[in-house]
Amino acid sequence: MGMGTGIAWVLLLILGVTAWRLLVADSLPVTRDEAYYFNWARQLAWGYFDHPPGVALVGVGTWLAPGSALAARLGAVALGGLSLLVLWRLYRASGLSSGNGLLLALILSVASIPGLVAGVITTPDTVLMLCWPLALHEALRALQGQRKRWLTAGLATGLGLLGKYSMVMIGPVFLWALLRADPRALRTPWPYLGGLVALLVFAPNLVWNAQNDWLTLRFQFGHGFSTDSGSIRLAADALPTVTGAHAYTHEPSSESMDWGERLSSLGGYLSEQLLFWGLLLVPIAIALWRVGRRSYLLAGQRPAGQRPAGQHSTGQHSDESPGQRTHQHSDKYSGWHRWWRFARNLNGRFARNLGRRFAGITPEHNQTTSVRATSIIDPAAVSLLGAAALVPLGLFALVALGSEVEANWAAPYLIGAAPFVALLLRGSAGRGLGIDGWAIIAAAGNLVLISIYVLHAVTAFPPLPDAAGRALHETRGFEKLADYSARLTEPVVADRYQFAAMLNFYQPQLAVSQWPGITRPSEYGRGRIAPLPDPQVLQQTSFWLLARKFSAPEIAGFEAVEIRSLYSCPDGRFTAVDGAAAWEAGGCDDPANVWRLYRYRSEAAPGVEAP
Incomplete structure (x- = not known):
């Protein structure tokens, strides 16, 4: 199934998604945290108790019409549209084209649950979901030879840090990509100057924190890692105190999690990251199953030149008795050893086949061809986007082993994963519609589900389980x-x-x-x-x-x-x-x-x- 003929399809997607976001932004009353950030927007500063100032700047639309959800969310809708344009440029610079997964990668990125919500609901993630792909795009151009682009990558990183501190995860991503794709750049000043630009852009918030007892950084550190970051003194403490059963106390747990709790926390975190794909999990699972099935069939094939079991070279005879040969054959090729060799072969083939699919190499290509030599995705983009997907997932997986993790913290991984998943789906084409076609249907299904959820929040119809009615209770x-x-x-x-x-x-x-x-x-x-x-x-x-x-x-x-x-x-x-x-x-x-x-x-x- 064709995925479009050029930029017209991309622009149609961006305009369609933006129109849907505007409709939702106007229909859905503001949520409680949104209202909190919009209150910040009335008193702009370089920092606030909970977050850096980016989200307050996004909410300045509330100045236009107090009490209007649409006016307040105009900034989020605008940044959401810009992020789609940046993603298109990023994926195209990575090597994708109209006929090779570009439009599908865009659809995957926007049709995930965070992708649909990011351009409507105003949160610090709104800034992050623009600056993260923008920094990746500039870094990719730098890795592809334009090393001065590390300056603009640093600029995007600094702006991202002013939106949300988790933008700092881009640092390990850049370092890995540099070591893999352009290690000689580390001998030039450009990556270091880019880091300096990021620090200078972020500096006003650091100065504000220093003047305010490192308030935001201490709150976020204690919140993110469930640790005691010291007492926080505020002007409101001068008001009469609250006593009795309703008095608030915050004491980080002194008991460490046992391994059962750690694994449960990790499992819950990973499940939430998978659920971000929504209905897209179905075609993704089918594509992975097809890769696994092909690997299973190939693992059972005998390599060329290998003799069947028990068969000897022509014209030669062994001095061993048939009983000895049978016993040795049984020891070598039967039981657990045979299954171990099969499993090892299967795992190796599955990893190679999956890597080829992620790189855009279909089964019709010569199986001995190097992935790096024929990959649709540029080798520098493989290193950069791969790290952009794995670093957020891995970092917060480690955090989940010791404390609670909010699902949205690792959401930027979806941006790096989308092009690889798009090529996996396109490489698993079968008869009829094809997996990529079913992925588009699943993406539309996600859009419908979110629309139903919004309808329920606005009208209380259709009836939903109480656990799914958070937006109704929020607004x-x-x-x-x-x-x-x-x-x-x-x-x-x-x-x-x-x-x-x-x-x-x-x-x-x-x-x-x-x-x-x-x-x-x-x-x-x-x-x-x-x-x-x-x-x-x-x-x-x-x-x-x-x-x-x-x-x-x-x-x-x-x-x-x-x-x-x-x-x-x-x-x-x-x-x-x-x-x-x-x-x-x-x-x-x-x-x-x-x-x-x-x-x-x-x-x-x-x-x-x-x-």
Whole structure:
């Protein structure tokens, strides 16, 4: 099945995917973490509590129309479209062409679950998924002879570091590719100057960290490796403390994981990386099975010139008796030794055949031909893209053996893996449609599944299992909750950063902050993106605390005097009930979200009564 006739198909793919992303960006309400990053965008800086500044810059569209999901996500959609253009250039520079897997590689990269989401949902990965392939493209050009391109590779790397610190993984990728494809370049200044450019671009965030007690780096190190990076002091710590059962404590586990837990963590991590391919796993599995089957058949064949078992050279006789020959033959060629030789032959042939498929060599090529001599993919690209796939996977596999790993951390591996998988699928063509054709159908299936998921988040239809309804719970009812909060006469604070961010997205004038000590700290604790409450003012007036807690947190010097229960149903209904009402009091059996508003007054104020 033909994969296109040129750039027109590539542009059609990019335009089609971008149009779909715009539709989803407009339809899907913002998620909680997105709202948090959009709150950053209103106060641009060189660093924030959780991440470097790139994601805040992507979200500046929120300036255009506060409360508009489409306006806020325009930056993510734009970067998603640019990343597709960069991927096209990268894969074409690698040796792929319109008839040799270029379009299929692009489809694979965009139709993976992270590929579909990256150009819609605004996260630090949005920046990474542009700068990672851009740095690879410039490095590939440098490896192919234009060594000055290490400067632009360094520029892309520095920009990526300003988006997400995991961009640092590109360093080992570059080093491996240099050693394999152009070791003489290490005797020139260009790779080192490229590293210097990356450091200079990244330097403003390092300076910001140095001025702020290395806040972001310490948080990320502790979060990523489950280690104690020291206590973090924030301006919000001056507020009255929270005590009792709802007080937040973060103590890294002092107990090391046993080997059962380590292997379970590793298995879960690898499973998540495979699931990123979605329905594409089916044609990939079929292609691998075909390679394995061919290797099995070839492993069972007798090499040319080998005599059948028990047959001797013509005209020669042995002095050994038939019984001795039979016994020696049985010892040498029967039992485990025979199966060991077969398995070794099978493994060797499978590895060679798989390598040839990844390099674009089909079974019709001479089996003795060198992969490096006839590979569709440029040898430098094989080293570079291979490392770009294996380094993220391998690094976080090691991390998974000692701590929890979030699935998206290794997602850049998909960019390096896509061209190899495309050639594997094209090299496994059979009768009829062909595996590459089925891969396109699977990619369309992934698009349909994500579209159904978005439809469910927007309309609660079709019904999905509760475990698959995260987007519904992430987004439902917050706009009406913000409208309700805006009608309150007292100031509002939240027990967690996600709630504060959602209220601020839909009603920026509320300037909701996070009360410290109830859930994990955030950028709100610095008092920069939203002002912290003034304790002296709070002593004179009451305030509302928006919480997920179903009993009032104990705040030193204050007492909860009023409770309201708020409900958001999947069908869009929003209900407010006085008092600590039951789960089903909102008018639906299974609310999408339930919140509590607690009104606090100073214990020194007259007439304070607990609810």
